[in-house]
Amino acid sequence: MTKKITIIGGGYAGTMLARELDQHADMTLIEPREKWVHNVAMIRALARPELLGEIVIPYDGLLKNGRVVRGRVVAMDGNTAILEDGTEIAGDMTVIATGSSYAAPFKMQGDDSGAFLTKAKRVIMQIDKAKNIAIVGAGAVGSELAGELAFARPEKQITLVSADDNLFPGYPAKLGRSMQRQLGELGVKVRLGERIKKLKRTDEPFVPPKNTIKLSDGFPIDADLVIPVIGAKPETGLLQSLQGVIFDDDGRAKVDGWLRPTANPDLFIVGDIASTGDTMTIVGLTRQVGWLKKALKAHIGGKQIEDVRPYKPWPKPLILLPLGPDKGASVLPFGVTGPFLTSAIKGKKLFIPRYHREFDWQP
CATH class of the missing domain: 3.50.50.60 (FAD/NAD(P)-binding domain)
Structure with missing residues (x-):
């Protein structure tokens, strides 16, 4: 029988994980906003406004098999998500990926992409x-x-x-x-x-x-x-309603070796809300998503989650920092690098074509 996975939050971590598991589970992604914003590119869009039309993307093309439900989860009952309107969405496994908030205009303050x-x-x-x-x-x-x-x-x-x-x-x-x-x-x-x-x-x-x-x-x-x-400030309102969650000094939820914040063995968190030792960057959450994808696939296949090797953050924090399309510096696994690699990896295109492909969308 196909396992049901519910992911709460459609930011970078939630959409990445939902897309990766779409072929392996009965996938439901719950997100209150009708469109996804590529926040990384929003920085450049303030200097180059023509980019605005390329970085606010509908969720419609994200999943080929699963579904995206527009709604806000206000409570959890085990692995059942309860929405504001009373709708209940049950899953065998749940991942909370509610992300973080930031000052305007870098992230959406509400749910309306037009605003x-x-x-x-x-x-x-x-x-x-x-x-x-x-x-x-x-x-x-x-x-x-x-x-x-x-x-x-x-x-x-x-x-x-x-x-x-x-x-x-x-x-x-x-x-x-x-x-x-x-x-x-x-x-x-x-x-x-x-x-x-x-x-x-x-x-x-x-x-x-x-x-x-x-x-x-x-x-x-x-x-x-x-x-x-x-x-950034982690968005942990939903986690604060769960019994047994402990928060660190930065307001992120502490987890065990398998990214679980409570005694519920099938409830996981990922991204900016998780106190893993990773920095609150795309590079950090990408490592978490990659590990969680493999762990949940193994769990779907019948393996106990504790039999999966525990998650480990990057040994050293990594970051990519473009300064316009041609300048910048980064910390990569082999050390600090300058404009050439920073531009080639991120600075030139800011991953915009990648997300157009992943959401199956063209402006």
Whole structure:
């Protein structure tokens, strides 16, 4: 008898896993939004608005055998998902992949893709009008955005502000040095070890009073527009309703060696909500999805999940950081690399053609 698998959440991890298992199980993907957003490319779309039409993709072509149910899961009863409207969807195995939230316009704030695009276009208009743009937060999104804007809009002055004393302190120092040097070559001013004295808001771009922001030391920065990119927050509302889930200091759910957060042997989590030791990056969740695909296929075939080798994160955190199509740096399994490989792997096309194929969709 074919096993039923329910995946809750249609972001990167959920869609990847659903597509991989579509041939092997009775697959149901539950997602409240009618369209998927390629958030990685959204960074460049703020500098190149023509990309907006290529990165908001319908779910219709994702699964060939299974189904995508539009709805929001509000509770779990064992392996039965209960939706807001009371609909119950039972499965033999359940994977929760609810992902993370981020400041607008990088991720959808609600379920309406039309509203998301409207807000994105509003921010693009703000960028068009601004002469001096301050980006607050120099993680992957902030640094990439600084590079994309500086490359596509060289007439604008971009200032990147970070509370850390070095770029990407959790990675080899060579990465931070390379990124800082290349941002400088693009004309970006990088302010390290600084905080904004009073940040008006952190959830979306804003125009500061008198077109000026002040650093914690009182130093003023001209800014017609401030774009906050403070970091992702795991979406764990559903997990918080489950008994026995323990969260780490970052708000991610702790798991056993088989990505299970509770005593339920057939309930798994994957992606940004899982405290695995992986960073909250596409590279990290791709490793999790690959392992979980193999583990669930073995389980479907009759193998006990505990007989599958436990999950192990990347030995060292990996990351891909393009700065426009031709610059950037990355940490790959063999070490830190520069613009050539970063551009070839990600920077040139940002995986856009790949996702068009995987969703069987053309703009």
